[in-house]
Amino acid sequence: MRYLCSLYYKNKHIMKSLAEQVKVSAAKAFQSLFPEANVQENDILVNETKPEFKGDYTIVLFPFVKSLRQNPVALGNALGAWLVDNNELFTAHETVSGFLNLSVSDAYWSTFLSDYTLDTDTKDTSLSDKKVMVEYSSPNTNKPLHLGHLRNNFLGNAVAGIVAAAGAEVTKTCVVNDRGVHICKSMIAWQLFANGATPQSEGIKGDHFVGDYYVQFNDEYKRQIKELVAGGMEEKQAEQEAPIMKATQQMLVDWEAGKPEVMSLWNTMNSWVYEGFDTTYKAIGSTFDKIYYESNTYLLGKDLVEEGLAKGVFYQKEDGSVWIDLTTDGLDEKLVRRKDGTSVYITQDIGLAVEKQKEYGIEESIYVVGDEQNYHFKVLKLICQKLGLPAADGIYHLSYGMVELPTGKMKSREGTVVDADDLVAEMVRLAQEQTEAAGKTEGFSTEELAALYEMIGLGALKFYLLRVEPKKKMIFNPEESIDLHGFTATFIQYAHARICSVLRKTGYQATTVALDTHDIFPEEKALLVQLEQYPAILQQAAAELNPAALCNYSFKLAQAFNSFYDKCSIANAESAAKKQLRSEIASLTAKTLKHGLGLLGIGVPEKM
RNA sequence: GGAUCGGUAGCUCAGCUGGAUAGAGCAUCAGCCUUCUAAGCUGAGGGUCAUUGGUUCGAAUCCAAUCCGAUUCACCA
Numbered sequence: 001m002r003y004l005c006s007l008y009y010k011n012k013h014i015m016k017s018l019a020e021q022v023k024v025s026a027a028k029a030f031q032s033l034f035p036e037a038n039v040q041e042n043d044i045l046v047n048e049t050k051p052e053f054k055g056d057y058t059i060v061l062f063p064f065v066k067s068l069r070q071n072p073v074a075l076g077n078a079l080g081a082w083l084v085d086n087n088e089l090f091t092a093h094e095t096v097s098g099f100l101n102l103s104v105s106d107a108y109w110s111t112f113l114s115d116y117t118l119d120t121d122t123k124d125t126s127l128s129d130k131k132v133m134v135e136y137s138s139p140n141t142n143k144p145l146h147l148g149h150l151r152n153n154f155l156g157n158a159v160a161g162i163v164a165a166a167g168a169e170v171t172k173t174c175v176v177n178d179r180g181v182h183i184c185k186s187m188i189a190w191q192l193f194a195n196g197a198t199p200q201s202e203g204i205k206g207d208h209f210v211g212d213y214y215v216q217f218n219d220e221y222k223r224q225i226k227e228l229v230a231g232g233m234e235e236k237q238a239e240q241e242a243p244i245m246k247a248t249q250q251m252l253v254d255w256e257a258g259k260p261e262v263m264s265l266w267n268t269m270n271s272w273v274y275e276g277f278d279t280t281y282k283a284i285g286s287t288f289d290k291i292y293y294e295s296n297t298y299l300l301g302k303d304l305v306e307e308g309l310a311k312g313v314f315y316q317k318e319d320g321s322v323w324i325d326l327t328t329d330g331l332d333e334k335l336v337r338r339k340d341g342t343s344v345y346i347t348q349d350i351g352l353a354v355e356k357q358k359e360y361g362i363e364e365s366i367y368v369v370g371d372e373q374n375y376h377f378k379v380l381k382l383i384c385q386k387l388g389l390p391a392a393d394g395i396y397h398l399s400y401g402m403v404e405l406p407t408g409k410m411k412s413r414e415g416t417v418v419d420a421d422d423l424v425a426e427m428v429r430l431a432q433e434q435t436e437a438a439g440k441t442e443g444f445s446t447e448e449l450a451a452l453y454e455m456i457g458l459g460a461l462k463f464y465l466l467r468v469e470p471k472k473k474m475i476f477n478p479e480e481s482i483d484l485h486g487f488t489a490t491f492i493q494y495a496h497a498r499i500c501s502v503l504r505k506t507g508y509q510a511t512t513v514a515l516d517t518h519d520i521f522p523e524e525k526a527l528l529v530q531l532e533q534y535p536a537i538l539q540q541a542a543a544e545l546n547p548a549a550l551c552n553y554s555f556k557l558a559q560a561f562n563s564f565y566d567k568c569s570i571a572n573a574e575s576a577a578k579k580q581l582r583s584e585i586a587s588l589t590a591k592t593l594k595h596g597l598g599l600l601g602i603g604v605p606e607k608m
Numbered sequence: 609g610g611a612u613c614g615g616u617a618g619c620u621c622a623g624c625u626g627g628a629u630a631g632a633g634c635a636u637c638a639g640c641c642u643u644c645u646a647a648g649c650u651g652a653g654g655g656u657c658a659u660u661g662g663u664u665c666g667a668a669u670c671c672a673a674u675c676c677g678a679u680u681c682a683c684c685a
């Protein structure tokens with residue numbers, strides 16, 4: 001075996017990606033052949049060679065043609081010859097128009113398979129031990145979670161996993177909106193209509209139970225407005241005068257005053273909701289290291305208003321309200337304290353940002369929140385920066401687009417909101433239905449089948465919601481989401497199960513013996529090329545906070561495996577050496593798929 | 609009106625730090641199960657990359673304008 005390790009970082013275990021190695025080598029070639037041009041690594045563009053050409057990696061020559069006054073073919077030939085002569089990584093070169101196609105030595109892959117480790121090579125040194133907080137989910141305690149929350153939860157959990165895998169120290173948090181007018185609405189409706197009913201007495205999940213009263217509030221509110229308008233009142237006035245609304249506002253005042261009956265009802269109803277949420281979170285795999293409640297945090301940031309005034313960052317209007325002028329930053333004037341001295345939403349967010357920083361010493365704070373709050377977070381960060389808060393620069397709003405249905409937006413008024421619990425249950429049911437229809441239930445116990453259906457159903461749902469880039473809005477097509485073919489988690493899970501099945505049958509054992517990678521098959525190499533790119537993809541996903549990149553990669557890897565599987569038999573390989581090589585490749589593929597989907601919160605079965 | 613984001617195949621989406629003939633999946637059509645799991649593989653058809661102009665050796669990608677869609681600009685949260 002030829003020695004290739006000089007190409008790796010000597011002092012770190014982390015291996016340099018093949019594409020990076022090509023860049024480094026090419027830069028050396030340039031330095032040697034054209035020292036006066038001073039070409040740096042980052043000036044060189046390296047792509048995977050298109051399948052219709054011979055080679056593995058391609059250097060684009062056009063950028064250098066002019067400055068070096070060389071014609072592209074001559075330049076390519078010179079560089080290619082130098083690389084093949086001076087670097088054992090390359091075995092052949094060919095220049096086609098302005099592209100230098102380089103063939104990588106078969107022996108490289110043997111080194112790769114023996115040196116590569118999934119856990120350490122995926123680490124990104126720029127993130128190592130960085131303290132990162134991911135805030136996500138953040139529900140209101142007046143209604144159950146819906147499809148939009150699922151995208152948020154899956155995103156938050158996946159991003160936390162990806163960033164942690166890349167080396168960061170991650171704290172997952174959730175800010176529960178457990179107070180305010182909307183909470184009082186459910187409470188009032190319960191007082192009026194429930195006759196003491198509880199989730200237990202009605203046999204309804206707690207969050208749904210409370211959500212039903214929130215709906216009832218709105219029905220009654222509308223009815224009362226109609227009645228008042230019929231009696232000759234203006235609509236605007238009716239909205240304010242409706243008795244149920246007045247009662248709600250009074251309740252909010254009582255809550256803030258800490259009136260015992262109100263606090264007691266509030267505690268009871270919230271506990272019902274939390275019980276329901278716990279079930280949902282458990283089902284979808286959302287976990288949190290720290291939960292903040294707005295009832296505890298809503299007064300935070302008040303002292304910062306005084307500080308801001310003293311610093312001259314804020315100013316006071318004649319009526320006593322406090323503002324910040326952001327017009328020079330292209331934004332508007334923003335209120336930070338009402339004239340009655342109470343604080344507004346953004347004020348507590350400023351306070352909470354400081355609180356998080358104090359408590360956890362975080363350097364990056366990622367907020368997974370829908371894109372309708374883009375403006376809010378822009379303002380939040382700007383204010384924190386102007387106040388000179390240590391938490392300011394680390395604020396990052398991971399903004400994601402709304403989930404829409406093929407019929408348009410989800411509207412609670414029209415009853416088109418897709419409930420999270422219902423959807424999860426439906427996906428699992430469909431997984432069962434399709435597994436049974438395919439006749440793939442043999443050899444499983446009842447418990448194993450239940451676990452499998454959950455893995456498939458939930459996996460399909462998570463993948464479907466994660467495969468689209470976060471910032472883009474997405475269409476949730478129920479028919480498409482239950483499809484278990486093509487660009488889905490099921491496809492990837494299936495590839496994993498196939499690998500496990502083959503390796504079980506062949507009695508695969510990991511080997512430390514050097515693998516023979518001479519005369520490597522195209523399907524074998526294609527798979528190795530994909531596998532080699534995993535650390536780079538993971539680091540990219542972490543840098544972009546983009547789980548979709550991992551979805552795309554995992555699918556491509558599974559696709560490459562399926563082609564390999566079709567063409568290259570493991571059990572009946574041409575030779576013992578081929579069998580061992582293919583087993584190693586297949587094993588690493590399974591590990592990589594499991595690792596990648598695991599970060600997305602998706603499990604992979606060993607048989608299905 | 610200002611700001612921000614999006615517009616790529618019939619549908620859902622990749623590709624966007626400029627690079628070879630723009631890619632997947634679904635759907636449609638045609639093949640492949642006496643051999644490791646056919647939830648799979650192989651192939652075909654399908655495109656004015658919203659429009660127009662600019663930058664350059666080269667633009668889906670960068671810039672400008674326009675059109676369409678969404679969000680936002682509360683003493684709400």
